Amino acid sequence: xxxxxxxxxxxxxxxxxxxxxxxxxxxxxxxxxxxxxxxxxxxxxxxxxxxxxxxxxxxxxxxxxxxxxxxxxxxxxxxxxxxxxxxxxxxxxxxxxxxxxxxxxxxxxxxxxxxxxxxxxxxxxxxxxxxxxxxxxxxxxxxxxxxxxxxxxxxxxxxxxxxxxxxxxxxxxxxxxxxxxxxxxxxxxxxxxxxxxxxxxxxxxxxxxxxxx
Numbered sequence: 001x002x003x004x005x006x007x008x009x010x011x012x013x014x015x016x017x018x019x020x021x022x023x024x025x026x027x028x029x030x031x032x033x034x035x036x037x038x039x040x041x042x043x044x045x046x047x048x049x050x051x052x053x054x055x056x057x058x059x060x061x062x063x064x065x066x067x068x069x070x071x072x073x074x075x076x077x078x079x080x081x082x083x084x085x086x087x088x089x090x091x092x093x094x095x096x097x098x099x100x101x102x103x104x105x106x107x108x109x110x111x112x113x114x115x116x117x118x119x120x121x122x123x124x125x126x127x128x129x130x131x132x133x134x135x136x137x138x139x140x141x142x143x144x145x146x147x148x149x150x151x152x153x154x155x156x157x158x159x160x161x162x163x164x165x166x167x168x169x170x171x172x173x174x175x176x177x178x179x180x181x182x183x184x185x186x187x188x189x190x191x192x193x194x195x196x197x198x199x200x201x202x203x204x205x206x207x208x209x210x211x212x213x
Contacts, residue, residue: 001027001028001081001194001196001198002025002026002027002028002193002194002195002196003026003027003028003029003030003084003193003194003195003196004010004023004026004028004029004030004032004045004056004192004193004194005029005030005031005032005040005045005162005186005188005191005192005193005194005195006029006031006032006035006188006190006192007031007032007033007034007056007129007163007164007165007188007190008032008033008034008035008036008165008167008190009167009168009189009190010035010036011190011191013021013041013193013206014043015039015042016048017041017166018047018095020047020156020190023046023047023049025098026047026049026166026193027081028049028051028052028083029043029047029049029050029051029052029081030045030051030052030053030085030086030127030162031051031052031053031054031070031131032053032054032056032127032128032129032162032163032164032165032187032188033053033054033055033056033057033058033059033129033164033165034057034058034059034088034093034129034164034165035059036067037061037062037066037067037068038063038072039139040053040067041067041068041069041070042174044067044070045069050071050080051067051069051070051071051206052070052071052072052073052078052080052085052087052092052127053067053070053071053072053074053087054072054075054087054088054127054129055074055075055089055099055129056075056088056089056090056091056099056129056164056165057090057091057098057099057100057129057130057165058098058099059089059099060097060099067070067072071195072087073086073087073127074087074089075087075113075125075134076170077089077107077116077117077120077123077139077158081201081203082202083124083125083196083201084117084121084122084123084124085112085123085124085125085126085127086109086113086117086123086125086126086127086156086158087126087127087128087131088109088113088126088127088132088149088152088159089128089129090106090129090153091129091130091142091143092130092141092142092145093105094141094142101146103146103147103148105107106146106148106149107136107147107148107151109148110146110151110152111150113156114152114154114156114180115154117156121123122156122157123156123158124150124158124159124160125158125159125160125161125162126152126153126156126158126160126161126162126183126203127161127162127163128146128149128161128162128163129163129165130144130145130146130149130160130165131145131146131149131165131166131185131187132145132147132149132150132153132163132179132185133146133147133149133150134150135150135171135176135177135179135185136166136174136185136187137165138166138170138209139143139164139185142143143165143166143170149161150179153179153181153183154180154181155171157183157198158183158192159182159183159184160183160184160185160186160194160196161179161183161184161185161186162188162194163185163186163187163188164187164188164189165189166187166189167189168187168189168190170207172189173187173189175187
């Protein structure tokens with residue numbers, strides 16, 4: 001399975017200079033947030049594959065008009081052709097204008113999502129906007145990661161966590177990191193292509209809503 005993951009920064013080849021050759025073979029698109037709804041709508045229309053998303057801290061406009069033709073996984077676990085995907089959007093709440101959570105709020109949400117995962121067959125891929133604390137975040141409050149994500153990874157043991165929020169141009173930002181839980185953490189800011197061997201995915205078929213917290 002080939003997944004095109006996107007976040008935070010609009011890229012010309014996906015919008016005003018659409019390059020169909022670069023999305024050839026893509027089965028699924030995942031947005032980790034902070035992208036305009038019109039950008040997601042444009043991509044899902046031209047790529048003609050499912051697009052799943054979580055809200056970034058600046059995506060409060062989604063509350064009034066969600067991206068058409070795209071599927072929210074915020075607070076959900078969904079199954080795509082056997083790949084089980086959990087979504088957790090938002091960042092640390094650093095003011096009242098952003099889509100955010102306090103550390104305590106996210107810890108409670110992650111605890112409920114971990115229980116949901118255990119009850120419904122586990123999770124392969126976690127999609128967040130913010131990173132895990134200590135794994136690609138920064139020291140300033142707006143770009144600080146959630147400590148709750150580390151505990152979630154230890155409990156759920158996914159294969160991957162995809163996130164955005166910390167832009168590559170901030171400097172000394174690593175794309176890929178390994179977590180002690182065994183998960184591979186990937187900062188997909190801009191775009192990132194993830195290939196998961198088909199033989200490693202248990203087939204269930206279809207894209208369907210499992211449950212939400």
